[in-house]
Amino acid sequence: xxxxxxxxxxxxxxxxxxxxxxxxxxxxxxxxxxxxxxxxxxxxxxxxxxxxxxxxxxxxxxxxxxxxxxxxxxxxxxxxxxxxxxxxxxxxxxxxxxxxxxxxxxxxxxxxxxxxxxxxxxxxxxxxxxxxxxxxxxxxxxxxxxxxxxxxxxxxxxxxxxxxxxxxxxxxxxxxxxxxxxxxxxxxxxxxxxxxxxxxxxxxxxxxxxxxxxxxxxxxxxxxxxxxxxxxxxxxxxxxxxxxxxxxxxxxxxxxxxxxxxxxxxxxxxxxxxxxxxxxxxxxxxxxxxxxxxxxxxxxxxxxxxxxxxxxxxxxxxxxxxxxxxxxxxxxxxxxxxxxxxxxxxxxxxx
Numbered sequence: 612x613x614x615x616x617x618x619x620x621x622x623x624x625x626x627x628x629x630x631x632x633x634x635x636x637x638x639x640x641x642x643x644x645x646x647x648x649x650x651x652x653x654x655x656x657x658x659x660x661x662x663x664x665x666x667x668x669x670x671x672x673x674x675x676x677x678x679x680x681x682x683x684x685x686x687x688x689x690x691x692x693x694x695x696x697x698x699x700x701x702x703x704x705x706x707x708x709x710x711x712x713x714x715x716x717x718x719x720x721x722x723x724x725x726x727x728x729x730x731x732x733x734x735x736x737x738x739x740x741x742x743x744x745x746x747x748x749x750x751x752x753x754x755x756x757x758x759x760x761x762x763x764x765x766x767x768x769x770x771x772x773x774x775x776x777x778x779x780x781x782x783x784x785x786x787x788x789x790x791x792x793x794x795x796x797x798x799x800x801x802x803x804x805x806x807x808x809x810x811x812x813x814x815x816x817x818x819x820x821x822x823x824x825x826x827x828x829x830x831x832x833x834x835x836x837x838x839x840x841x842x843x844x845x846x847x848x849x850x851x852x853x854x855x856x857x858x859x860x861x862x863x864x865x866x867x868x869x870x871x872x873x874x875x876x877x878x879x880x881x882x883x884x885x886x887x888x889x890x891x892x893x894x895x896x897x898x899x900x901x902x903x904x905x906x907x908x909x910x911x912x913x914x915x916x917x918x919x920x921x922x923x924x925x926x927x928x929x930x931x932x933x934x935x936x937x938x939x940x941x942x943x944x945x946x947x948x949x950x951x952x953x954x955x956x957x958x959x960x961x962x
Contacts, residue, residue, distance in 0.1 A: 618662040627656035639710065678712045679931065680737040682728065684744035685719040693903050694873070694920065698743055698772055701924025709932055711738075718742075723751045732767045739768035739931045746815040747776060756780050757941060768934035770942055772927045773920070774818055782934065782942040784927040786918040788818040788900075791948045792825025795870045795898045795916055798950060800833050802958045804868040804896065808841035810855040810880060812872040822872050822900065841866060845876035852879025860887065860895070867895060867959035874899040874906045874915055881909060881955065896956035912953035919946060 624634045629649060636645060637653045656662075681702060683695055703713050714737060716722060728751055731737045745752065755769040757780040768782075775783040799807055809826055812819045827837050840862045843855035852871055856879070859866055871877035877899030881891050889895055891911060899906060899915035906913040923946055930942045 618660045620662070622660060623653065623656050623662050626660060627653045629653055675738050675935070676735055677710060678714055678737045679706050679928070680714045680716055680731050680740045682716050682718045682740060682742045684746075685717055686744065693875075693905065694901065695743055697903070697920045698924040698927075701921045702741055702772075702928045705925045705928040709928075711932075718749070718751070729754055729767075738935045739770075741927055741931060742769060742771045743773070745771050745774045745776070746813065747817060748815050752776065752779075752781060757782070766934075768931055770927050770931045770934070773918075773923060774816060775943075776817060780941075782930075784923055784930055784942060784944045785818065785946070786920075786923060787945050787948055788821040788918075789825040789828075791900050791916040791918065792822040792827075792870070793829045794825070794948065794950055795900065796826040796829035798914075798952075799868045799870070799896060799898060799956065800829060802868075802896070802956065804959050805833075805835060806841070806863070806865045806959075807835075807837070807868045807870065808843070808859045808863070808866045809837060810843055810845040810852055810859070810869060810871040810876045812845065812847040812876070814844070819872060826870060845871060845879065847873055847875060849875045849879035849882070852876030853883035854879075856880035856883040857887070860884070860889070868898070868956065869895060870898050870900075872900055874901045874903045874913060877913055877915065877955075878905065878909050881911075881913070885910075892955055892957040894960055896959070898956050902951050906951075907953065909955075911955045914953045914956040915951050917949045917951045919948075922946075 620631060620634055624631045627634065629652070633645060633649065634653055637650050681699060686692065699715070706713050718728065722728065731740060742752070755767055771781050771783040773785045775781065775785055796807060807830065809823060811823055830837055841859065843858050845851035845855040852875060855876065856869060859869065869880055871880055877897050881897050884891050884895050891897055897913070899913050900918065901920060902915045902917035906915050926944070930944065933939045934942060
């Protein structure tokens with residue numbers, strides 16, 4: 612039996628009545644200037660002929676691997692974390708729709724110590740990297756800082772996702788956590804709260820400082836201050852939020868509202884307050900940040916700041932592809948946030 616000849620891109624071009632260039636643009640999703648009718652005709656021909664483009668051939672032709680890497684921090688169960696999971700899902704979905712595969716790497720001591728973050732580029736494993744969970748202590752990022760002449764000679768497209776490092780030239784896509792802090796605090800002030808406490812996340816994360824700065828700005832406008840006894844670290848975890856709430860109320864029973872730097876800490880705080888016999892929000896109101904899926908299902912449902920985590924992951928991936936394709940030289944984007952009112956915050960208790 613004669614072996615069936617593989618369908619080639621030339622066959623698709625001939626059968627669809629299009630040029631090789633047009634077919635190539637459609638297959639590589641770079642067909643913005645091609646009419647919808649032509650695009651549909653090419654795709655229908657591809658399906659009818661059963662054409663399967665060779666990723667190796669595409670890569671050799673474009674000098675690309677069609678792989679992206681996601682670097683996550685060395686955290687316990689990082690891949691199971693709801694926050695990281697949301698961003699990773701968004702990146703994966705968008706990358707796949709653009710014809711890319713995704714590698715997941717943990718930026719632990721061994722990975723960074725052996726310079727594997729550079730090998731991903733230098734050995735042509737990936738075309739770009741998205742860095743999650745970045746802190747001010749991540750010295751390896753200096754290898755990716757933008758230097759115009761060096762970038763032009765040997766580009767290494769990298770984007771920091773949902774954080775940034777002031778004073779450095781890194782590409783980033785992030786949410787506006789200064790506005791998030793200000794918005795959360797102003798909402799509580801409008802309800803009548805004056806004794807407001809903060810459970811913040813890791814101090815080495817820049818957005819932690821932005822969130823606190825937004826709260827302090829709102830308090831200052833109201834003639835108030837965020838005193839040291841009303842600040843506690845919750846380490847971005849439920850357990851940390853619970854312990855922080857206990858410490859805050861032990862130090863200052865006058866506190867009527869708590870703002871947490873993420874929903875996990877807020878949910879932990881609610882749990883501790885209820886175990887201590889306090890009512891939420893009748894005795895203490897709680898406001899979170901991020902609006903993760905579980906926020907709507909805790910008891911009471913959490914009032915929080917909605918940060919578009921999934922959409923931001925998609926946007927970061929899309930902008931990374933723009934860097935890879937040379938459409939932009941740099942990316943510095945800050946995305947707006949919104950208030951999500953549920954039932955964990957109300958007017959303060961009256962004595």
